[in-house]
Amino acid sequence: MFKKIPHTYVIIFSLILFSAVLTWIIPGGEYGREIIQVNGIDRTVIDKDSFHYADSQPQTWQIFSAFFEGFTRQSGIIVFILMIGGAFWIVNSTKAIDIGIFTFLNSAKKLEKNRILNKIGVNNLIITLVMLVFSVFGAVFGMSEETIAFIIILVPLSISMGYDSIVGVSMCFVAAGLGFAGAVLNPFTIGIAQGIADLPLFSGFGYRLFCWFVINLTGITWVLIYAAKVKKHPEKSLVFHSDAYWRKHVEVSDSEITYHTPKMAWFVFLITLLGLIIFSVVHPLTTMKIGNASETFPMVPVATGLFLIFGFFSLRKSIHFFVLTLLMFTIVFLIIGVMGYSWYIEEIASLFLALGLLSGAANNYTANKITKLFIEGAGDILSAALVVGLAGGILVMLENGRVIDTILHSVSTSMEGMGKFGTVSVMYVIQNIINIIIPSGSAKAALTMPVMAPFSDLVNLSRQATVMAFQFGDGFTNMITPTSGVLIGVLGVAKIPYDRWVKWIWPFMVILILLGWLLLIPTVTIQLNGF
Secondary structure, three states: OOOOOOOHHHHHHHHHHHHHHHHHHOOOEEOOEEEEEEOOEEEEEEOOOOOEEOOOOOOOOHHHHHHHHHHHHOHHHHHHHHHHHHHHHHHHHOOHHHHHHHHHHHHHHHHOOOHHHHHHOHHHHHHHHHHHHHHHHHHHHOOOOOHHHHHHHHHHHHHHOOOOHHHHHHHHHHHHHHHHHHOOOOHHHHHHHHHHOOOOOOOOHHHHHHHHHHHHHHHHHHHHHHHHHHHHOHHHOOOOOOOHHHHHHOOOOHHHOOOOOOHHHHHHHHHHHHHHHHHHHHOOOEEEEEOOEEEEEOHHHHHHHHHHHHHHHHHHHOHHHHHHHHHHHHHHHHHHHHHHHOOOHHHHHHHHHHHHHHHHHHOOOOHHHHHHHHHHHHHHOHHHHHHHHHHHHHHHHHHHOOOHHHHHHHHHHOOOOOOHHHHHHHHHHHHHHHHHHOOOHHHHHHHHHHHHHHHHHHOOOOHHHHHHHHHHHHHHHHHOOOOOHHHHHHHHHHOOOHHHHHHHHHHHHHHHHHHHHHHHOHHHHOOOOOO
């Protein structure tokens, strides 16, 4: 008889307990900190020669307050999840996404008549293209938290295509993670790490692009193999039972659809258009940043003009397609905002809240009904928000116990006496381990690069190779570490138990980590451009 698998909350709280135990075993220690400018932004980095042992702070009753402090630290992601959940509940009530998926799959079936596409597999093509899009987002502007919003779209799509929620999560979150690890132009990881290491910004582009291609080829192949297995034998899905929730919510047929357009939808269209016109006047030109390059375009006016065209014709067809138009342009303005105006989760959450309110108003919902739907949506996703706060408590334990710096110092000194290849390999292992404790790429770059970069000079190792070790070590384990608020949030929204996810992802992690190590070999054996 098998024992019942612990709930996700139980697993994470157990890790908090384990972290508290470590504060009694590992001696306390501290590095001195200093503020330096990295690419024009102030960053707090450690002084590599300032480590000293200090009085430890063993954690006892604080295990109970860790949830509160973790909740406070992760408040941005938690509020983001609640707002996204409430907004999409309103959108889902309109049946627009269901109809969009239904229409999309019908169109996909027509494509299967093409002999070439039928041989490749239309569904395989869809999964590949969607994953490549999100991987580019991860590689270029470090998409991470933003993937939470897309789970509510892509998981139902995956279920409707005959797959499971893991495939849906892979299409956006895993894909963005692959891009994040490839990190061709990611300013939040490569930009900071190279700045601290005194390297030209985004140098070594050619080899990074090659690595991004190899990583994505491996990752997409893995997902397609799993997807084919689930398609053939749905009962073999690791989340077959928990996906009952999604299967219940995606059942829609053309006979259930009543196509109509309320007069209120035209009013919402005009009000939204007026707002976008004002936005276009205020921001006639947008400087879009891609890595170290930037180009200025009239992005907002162009997007406004396209909204006018798509909005008008979608309203002539049905309110459902107008809501889909609102959703499409929400994503368009999300990309413009992130790449042009450095938007983060506050602005993105506000954008999706506007989507929910406009969708409800366009469907002629009363203010009370919109409010009721928003509360229901926030309530439905509340467990995902709470577990993010609980996961934040793990890092709280280690930091408050003053053992984070001791761990960093111990692993950095372990590299002494090794050659170039041995050093870069150990650096890679260390970055993977530290990423489990500190999942933030920018924070880890600020903490580790001041130590790693000068140390690489002692063994005549390229600082670019050191940055690559950080890049891979930072990217892959984000997809498995329970201290990542984004991962826990994604799984909570997708309703995938953490233990089920680990069972699926761990062999994939082994492959990716080994692949990262192999990709590091040329950085010390071949004279690469930029290295």
